[in-house]
Amino acid sequence: MTTGKLLATQGYVVGIEISGSGSRQAIALADLNGTILYRVRRPLEYVPDAETVLQLIGKMLTEVTTPERLSDGRILRVGVAIGGLVDATHGIVRTLHHAHGWDNFPLQDYFEEKLDIPCIINNNANAAALAEVQYGAGIGERNALYVGLGRGIGGGMVVGGKIYQGATCSAGEIGHMLVKENGPKCSCGGFGHLEAIASAQAISRRMIGLSAEYPETEAAIRRVTGGRAERITAEQVFRLAAEGDTLAQRIVEEVYTYLGIALANIVHLVNPGVIILGGNVAQAGELLIPPLQERIRELCLPSVGQSVRVVQGKHGSEANLVGAITLALQDV
Numbered sequence: 001m002t003t004g005k006l007l008a009t010q011g012y013v014v015g016i017e018i019s020g021s022g023s024r025q026a027i028a029l030a031d032l033n034g035t036i037l038y039r040v041r042r043p044l045e046y047v048p049d050a051e052t053v054l055q056l057i058g059k060m061l062t063e064v065t066t067p068e069r070l071s072d073g074r075i076l077r078v079g080v081a082i083g084g085l086v087d088a089t090h091g092i093v094r095t096l097h098h099a100h101g102w103d104n105f106p107l108q109d110y111f112e113e114k115l116d117i118p119c120i121i122n123n124n125a126n127a128a129a130l131a132e133v134q135y136g137a138g139i140g141e142r143n144a145l146y147v148g149l150g151r152g153i154g155g156g157m158v159v160g161g162k163i164y165q166g167a168t169c170s171a172g173e174i175g176h177m178l179v180k181e182n183g184p185k186c187s188c189g190g191f192g193h194l195e196a197i198a199s200a201q202a203i204s205r206r207m208i209g210l211s212a213e214y215p216e217t218e219a220a221i222r223r224v225t226g227g228r229a230e231r232i233t234a235e236q237v238f239r240l241a242a243e244g245d246t247l248a249q250r251i252v253e254e255v256y257t258y259l260g261i262a263l264a265n266i267v268h269l270v271n272p273g274v275i276i277l278g279g280n281v282a283q284a285g286e287l288l289i290p291p292l293q294e295r296i297r298e299l300c301l302p303s304v305g306q307s308v309r310v311v312q313g314k315h316g317s318e319a320n321l322v323g324a325i326t327l328a329l330q331d332v
């Protein structure tokens with residue numbers, strides 16, 4: 001599916017981002033170099049079902065692909081990056097966490113019939129991994145790991161320049177790696193999974209939950225969130241830790257430890273040239289990356305750990321959308 005060669009010289013591609021939680025619905029029109037020409041985001045405040053999302057996406061498509069925006073030709077491909085389990089080989093959404101109506105949904109056929117344009121779908125972390133390798137922080141790397149540290153944790157592996165899908169297209173689901181026996185409960189129902197410790201949601205929730213016993217931390221949270229403690233971000237927890245807040249330091253230390261364990265294990269198995277961190281937690285930047293890189297090196301055999309770079313993704317909150325465009329640009 002991925003030759004990466006551009007055969008067409010005129011036209012456009014469309015990238016679509018769909019999340020299970022409803023918090024991210026986005027569409028972008030891009031040229032054949034992957035440059036975004038126009039984009040629309042329509043986050044929802046509730047968890048929508050498949051029908052609601054597809055109606056919304058339909059309206060957004062009409063808005064994005066007006067005739068005057070398509071002066072240089074037609075739309076050649078549509079790429080869709082999905083926040084759930086995707087059977088990319090058959091173009092089917094297996095399941096979208098937290099959302100209804102998506103189980104075994106033939107999304108690739110749906111868009112191809114509706115739009116009469118070839119469509120490629122994949123998991124959002126896989127798409128973001130490919131985007132970072134082709135257009136972002138991992139340019140030139142043949143073997144790379146992308147870790148999306150968002151509301152949940154997604155992973156995508158590029159091996160030999162291509163997305164590694166695994167036997168049933170489930171490779172890279174690193175959020176559910178067991179890292180702490182008898183650890184906190186995960187969104188999937190399991191315990192001690194990486195996502196339950198190092199996702200943006202886990203970090204914020206832990207900070208709020210434990211702060212009841214720390215009056216100074218409570219005051220600090222109120223200060224940085226303008227009195228709306230429930231809005232504290234993972235990045236703010238990292239900043240408070242850097243300012244010396246002991247509770248924040250404890251929470252951040254756990255992130256380094258368990259994310260370090262998960263990534264060191266993956267490094268020994270896959271030997272990636274680079275680990276690219278995306279999602280909200282990666283916004284902590286220098287407060288996250290050098291300590292994590294050091295932890296990974298401590299935990300790895302020197303010959304394996306020394307060579308791996310840990311970097312922040314280039315595409316930030318656009319990673320999944322740029323990923324969708326990158327999918328669309330394969331084989332155009």
Ligand SMILES: [Zn+2]
Nearest residue numbers: 176186188193
């Ligand atoms: Zn889990």
